[in-house]
Amino acid sequence: MSTLKEINFGDNNLSQSIPVDIYLNLPELVGLALYSNQLTGGIPATFGNLTRLEYLNLYENNLIGELPAGLGNLNLVEFIVNRNGLSGSTPFSMFNISTLEIMDMGSNYFSGYLPSTMGFSLPNLEVLYLGVNRLGGVIPSSITNASKLTKLDMGTNFLTGTIPNFGYLRLLQKFSIEENSLTGDSWRFFSSLTNCRYLKFLKASQTKLSGVLPASIGNLSASLQEFSVFGCNIKGSIPTEIGNLSSLEYLLLEINQLTGFIPSTIGKLKSLQRINISTNKLEGYIPAELCQLSNLGDLDLSDNMLNGSIPVCLGELKSLRNVHLGFNKLESTVPLKFWNLTDLLRLNLSHNSLSGNLPFEIGNLNIIFDIDFSCNQFSGNIPSSIGKIQSLVSLSFAHNRFQGSIPQSLGIIISLESLNLSFNNFSGSIPKSLEELKYLKHLDVSHNRLEGEIPTGGHFANFTAQSFMQNYALCSETRQQFPPCGKAHKRSRSKNVVSLMKYILPPIISVILAVTILLIVRRQKSNKYAPQSEISLHLAWRRISYKELEEATNAFGESNILGSGSFGSVYGGILSDGLNVAVKVFNLQSEQVRAIKSFATECQVLSTIRHRNLIRIIGCCSNTEFKALILEYMPNGSLEKWLYSHNYFLDMLKRLNIVIDVALALEYLHHGHTFPIVHCDLKPSNVLLDKDMVAHVSDFGIAKLFDEGESTAQTKTLATIGYMAPEYGTEGIVSTSGDVYSYGMMLLEMYTRKKPTDEMFGEEMSLKSWVSHSLDENRITEVVDTNLLGREDENFFAKEQCVSSILAVAMECLNDYLVERISMREVVAKLEKIKAVFLAR
Structure with missing residues (x-):
């Protein structure tokens, strides 16, 4: 076949090695395609003798060894060897083939460095794939001279140094440098790419970029379909200009240090199919504008500090397949429309403060395979309709307040592999129907109020005692950790109990009703508490x-x-x-x-x-x-410790978050509860901080609960000197306005780092008058904590304005006349606005 010019044996089951003498009888060979086979061994060095070879495609085989140096002497146009086991340094001669248009060496084990002059010798190169190798060193800046490049992938290597200005590659469509140790300023990097008007895919994830996302990302190519920069330690807020990327389909910003709010302009990205902004420090509400994304399939906002409720309109996005809102601060109930998302595959709402009952409509999620509602405040019974979800593989309702019996219908979910119902208030027995779950590998029903015999059939023999611990009265004939059941005695006792209950239960119920009515009448007459030696435990405790x-x-x-x-x-x-x-x-x-x-x-x-x-x-x-x-348990201790210990420091944003947290707590006590509750002793030592520095108000030992219609009361119990409202200290008058006064005093203390009882204050000057005078004279730097605000600080004027606004709110809380003080609702609104302005700067 001396005149043969092309061989294509691709996509077969050829095995063994490539013959070394293939060149002898094929002097005119131009194209050789052996892709997608099972070839072994190395690339023969004799390939260098195929002097007319232009197209070589060895994609997806089991080839090993180094590239023959002779390949660099050929006039190759396409060279494709990705998805093999090739290794060693790439011969520099390969980067001198001026005729090359496509070079794909991805997914191998190539190491060494790229030649510094590579871009000067590749004037015709359009596609360069070097990803998923072991290449080291820097990216040669000369690569930007290969001006015809449309696709460039250097991701998943060991490249270091700074990122060149790729804006010179104006024809770029696909660009990936992800998973390297590259450094640089993200502002400059993204801004340089605004020159690439054809860019469709941008992947720079898991690099060591620094800085913030610039507003200029809104000037990236209108054709951009994927923007992936997760795991880059990027700070600052998500620019509102991101809404300009009208063709975007994938937005991946997870595992960064992003703060602020999710911009509502994301709602303009009508083509968006996947959003992942998890593991950041985003706050505020989930914007309802997300509901405008009719193509959205995956939504992951987990592991942030988002609050408020789940937007009702999300239940109208029939395109949703995966929803992960876990590890936030979401409250309220799950919207009823959510259960109409019949094509959901995964739903994770864990680690929030969601509440309410699960409706019968949960059974509408008929193809979902993963549900995690753990660590919330859901209550009520699990509806039997959950048995309709035959596709369910993993289900967790752990750490909630569910009650009633475990539904028998769980036993008909034949695909179930993991079931966690621990730390709830389930009662009754463990359903025998669970023995029918032949794929069940993990079960946990511990810390409930279950009783009766632990089933022994099915996979129950494989579950350890820890799966059943801390229950009311479980028993077993085979498990030593539990008492034997004594079935005969148990049946006899049950029969007697049923008989007795016919006579005992009615008078017991009558007595309970009478006592309940008596307590309600007594409470309506007086709000005072009578000391008692015993307290009835709340059911959920x-x-x-x-x-x-x-x-x-x-x-x-x-x-x-x-x-x-x-x-x-x-x-x-x-x-x-x-x-x-x-x-x-x-x-x-x-x-x-x-x-x-x-x-x-x-x-x-x-x-x-x-x-x-x-x-x-x-x-x-x-x-x-x-x-x-x-x-x-609050691992970060009290706010007082953080204010006055030399080993701790609260920056501007942390203090702002804490004062808003406390304000929200008081707003709930005063306005969001069935009846008003007055704390009566608000101060920094009674504000505790959890592991995420979220503030929790504690110590309700002298609190007052008001009946309906009441707004003030009198007490002889004194609160802490310095924080008490004037009317509290002189007349013992307790009201929600008294808490507002204490809150205002705490605001002053947080930003001055001075206690109201500090020795510098006396009859002539108080903490309140000291700060008031500085506000009037526009000299707050004289009173503010020097660790918080200094002239040399970056963004000094923004910080100064923020503190000044907060202290002004404090003064509105500290009006001597309780009827003229603002409410906690007003305080929350003002502080949220101050925070939004501060973050915007």
Whole structure:
């Protein structure tokens, strides 16, 4: 076949190695295609003798070894060897083939460096794929001279150094430098690419870019379909100009340090199919403008600080397939329309503060395979309609407030592999129907109120005792960790109980109703609390014994003390299930009546409130000699510690977030509750910070609950000097306006780092008058914490204006006349506006 010019044996099952003498009888060969086979060995060095060869395609084989140096002597137009096992340094001669139009060496093990002059010798190069190799060194700036390049992929290598100005490659359509150790200023990098008017794919993820996303990204190619810069440590806000990228289909910004709000202009990206902005520091609401994205399939906003409710209109996006809103601060209920998304495949709403019951319509999600609602505040029963979701593989309702029995219908979800119902209030028995789940690998029903025999059929023998621990009365004939069931005795006892209940239950119900009516009447007559030795536990609280608390706190040892006050002490501890808690032990020795009253008040208040910025109660332990509340552990301690310790510092944004958190908590207590609650003792030591520096208001020991129609009350209990409103200190008048005054005083303290009882203040000058005078004279730098605001600071004027506005709000809170003070609703609105202005600068 001496005149043969082209061989194409691609996409077959050819094996063994390429014959080394292939060149002898094929002197006219121009094209050789052996792609998608199972060829082994190396590329024969004799290929260098195929002097007329222009097209060589060895894509997707099992070839190994180095590239023959002789290939660089050919006049190749296309050279494709990706998806093999080739290794070693690429001969520099390969980058001197001026006739090359396509070079694809991706997905191999090539190492070494790229020649510094490579761009000067490749005037005709249109496609260069070097991704997924082990290339090191810098990207030669000369590459920008290959002006015909339309596709350039150098991603997933070990390239270092700065990123050249790729704006000279005006014909670029696809560009990837992701997964390298490249550095540079993201502002300059993205701005340079605005010259590439044909760019469709931009991938720069997992590099070491710095800086912020510039407004100039809105000037990128109108043809851009993918913008991927996740894992780059990019800071600042998402520019509103991103809404100009009208052709965008994929927006991937996850794992950065982005702050501020999700811009509503994203709603202009009508072609968008996937959004991932997870693992950032975004705040505010989920914009309803997302509902305008009729092609959106994947939405991932997880692991941020988003608040508010889930937009109702998201339930109208029939295109949605995957929704992940977990690890945020979302509240309220799941919109009913959400259950109409019949094509959903994954739904993750975990680690929020969502509440309400699950409706029967959840069964409409008939092809979903992953549901995670864990760590929320959902309640009520699980509807039996969940059994209609035959495609479900993983289901987690852990750490909620579900109750009732576990639905038998779970046993007909034949594809179920993982089921987690732990840390709820489920009662009754474990359904025998679960034995029919032949694919079930993981089961956890621990920490509930289940009773009866643990099933033994199906995969139950494979589940450890931890799957069933901490329940009401589970039993087993085969598991040593649980008592035997004693079936005969149990049946006999059940029969007797049923018989007795016919006679006992009616009078019990009558007594309960009578007592309930009596308590309601007494409460309407007076708002005062009578000291009592025992408190009924709220249904959702855990019953924790004194022995367990003693073990959790090392016998209430001094090394476990987190703080102390007039009420007693707070101890850090770890419960038997590994949960970190704070145990507030009331001192019954010195002032028993006051301590019991304080305990009763906290129990009453904490049993009625639920808000992400209020301390959460886990349980309590109460008897005649010992009373303690078990509270959510706050690893970052109190706001007071952060203000006055030399080892800690709160920057401008952190302080602003904290004051808004506290304001939201008070707004809920005053306006968002069934009846107003007045905290009465707001101060920095009663504001605790969780691991994410989110503020939680605590210590309701002297709080007051108002009946309907009440707005003020009188008390003899004094709050902390310096934070009390004038009418509280002189006349004992308690009102929501008193909390507003205390909040205003705390604002002053947060931004001046001066306590109202500081020795510099006395009869002639107070903290309030000191700050007021500085505002009037426009000299707030004289009173503001020097660590927070200095002339040499970047964005000094923006910070100064922010602090000045906040202190002005504080003054409106500190009006001596309670009727003229602003409400917490007004405070929240003003502070949110101040924050928006500050972030915009």
